[in-house]
Amino acid sequence: EVQLVESGGGLVQPGGSLRLSCAASGFTFSNHWMFWVRQTPGKGLVWVSRINSDGSSTGYADSVKGRFTISRDNAKNTLFLQMNSLRAEDTAVYYCARLGNLEYAFDIWGQGTMVTVSS
Amino acid sequence: DIQMTQSPSSLSASVGDRVTITCRASQSISNYLNWYQQKAGKAPKLLIYAAASLHSGVPSRFSGSGSGTDFTLTVSSLQPEDFATYYCQQSYSTPYTFGQGTKLEIK
Numbered sequence: 001e002v003q004l005v006e007s008g009g010g011l012v013q014p015g016g017s018l019r020l021s022c023a024a025s026g027f028t029f030s031n032h033w034m035f036w037v038r039q040t041p042g043k044g045l046v047w048v049s050r051i052n053s054d055g056s057s058t059g060y061a062d063s064v065k066g067r068f069t070i071s072r073d074n075a076k077n078t079l080f081l082q083m084n085s086l087r088a089e090d091t092a093v094y095y096c097a098r099l100g101n102l103e104y105a106f107d108i109w110g111q112g113t114m115v116t117v118s119s
Numbered sequence: 120d121i122q123m124t125q126s127p128s129s130l131s132a133s134v135g136d137r138v139t140i141t142c143r144a145s146q147s148i149s150n151y152l153n154w155y156q157q158k159a160g161k162a163p164k165l166l167i168y169a170a171a172s173l174h175s176g177v178p179s180r181f182s183g184s185g186s187g188t189d190f191t192l193t194v195s196s197l198q199p200e201d202f203a204t205y206y207c208q209q210s211y212s213t214p215y216t217f218g219q220g221t222k223l224e225i226k
Contacts, residue, residue, distance in 0.1 A: 035215070045155075045163065045206055045217040059213050095162055103174065104210050105153035109162035 002026035002108055004079075004096050009113030016086050016117070022079040022096030022110055030054070030074040033099040035106065036081050038092035038115075048094070049081065064090075086117045121145050121209050125218035131226040136197045140221045142190045142207035151211035154183055154192045157220075158203045166205075167192060197223075 008020040022034070036048040049070040050059045058070050069082040079096050093112040100107035122145035132138050142152065150170040155163035165174045167183035170190055180195045194201055202225050207218040 044220045045157075045208075047214040047216065050213060050215075061214055099210075100165075100168070103153070103165065103168035103172070104151065105165050105168040105174075105208070106155070106163070107165050107168075107174065109164070112162055 004098065004108055004110035006094065006096055006110040006113040009094065009115045011116045011118065012086055013119050014087060014117055017082070017084045018086065018115060020081040020083065020094055020096075020113060020115075022081075024077045024079065024098070027098075027108075029072075029077040032101065034070075034072060034079045035097045035099060036070060036079075037095045037097055037106070037109075038090075039095070039112075040092045046092075050099075051079070083115070086115075088117050091115060091117045120214055121148060121212060121216055123207055123209055123216050123218040125205075125207055125221050127221060128219065129222040129224065131224050132197055133226045134197055134199055138194050138197060138223065140192045140205055140207075140223075142185075142192070142218050144188045144190075144209055144211075147187045148209045148211035150186050151209055152183070152185065152190045153208045153210060154181075155206045155208065156201075156203045157206065163206060199225075 005023045035050045051070045055072045067085045071080045095112045096110045097106035098108040124143045152170045154167040157163040166177050171183045182193050204220045204222045206220050
């Protein structure tokens with residue numbers, strides 16, 4: 001079964017750090033660009049970061065640039081998001097998503113992991 | 120960044136109705152327009168990619184059209200499981216921005 005499973009979310013104080021993981025299975029992970037998308041409770045979807053298939057190129061939303069780092073381990077079929085200097089406005093459900101090579105759309109999504117930044 | 124604007128923000132309809140949701144891009148995105156369905160507490164699911172191509176496993180009552188800046192998602196005959204929130208997204212250039220969503224509710 002093709003799937004993505006996120007982990008690593010939780011409650012953290014402002015200024016703290018968290019590392020999210022996204023384990024991929026059922027497909028050739030190293031063939032796909034991967035993304036992180038977040039959703040504030042009751043709000044819409046916002047693109048956070050992307051990484052190309054071999055990890056040599058990354059991109060970030062302005063709101064997280066300099067604080068978040070996306071990376072991947074193709075040998076372990078895992079995507080990561082290192083989040084530092086967290087702020088209250090980073091509170092959201094974080095989804096990892098696969099960019100389909102045919103569709104050029106997010107064809108597979110994880111179930112999401114909740115990050116709460118609060119003192 | 121490319122801004123995506125959906126209308127309406129919410130919509131009430133009945134089972135069997137035909138409904139249309141529109142999405143407008145702030146600049147031309149060719150046909151790099153995708154539609155997703157999201158139910159409460161769940162991850163989004165891809166419905167339509169490249170403006171008009173039906174994703175695998177998606178019922179044929181869903182259809183998409185448009186190019187350039189104006190796009191539509193149509194559900195030809197609403198089923199009970201279609202009541203959800205729908206998002207458009209451009210994949211023409213990063214950041215791959217989403218519309219604000221259209222919540223489809225039962226009348």
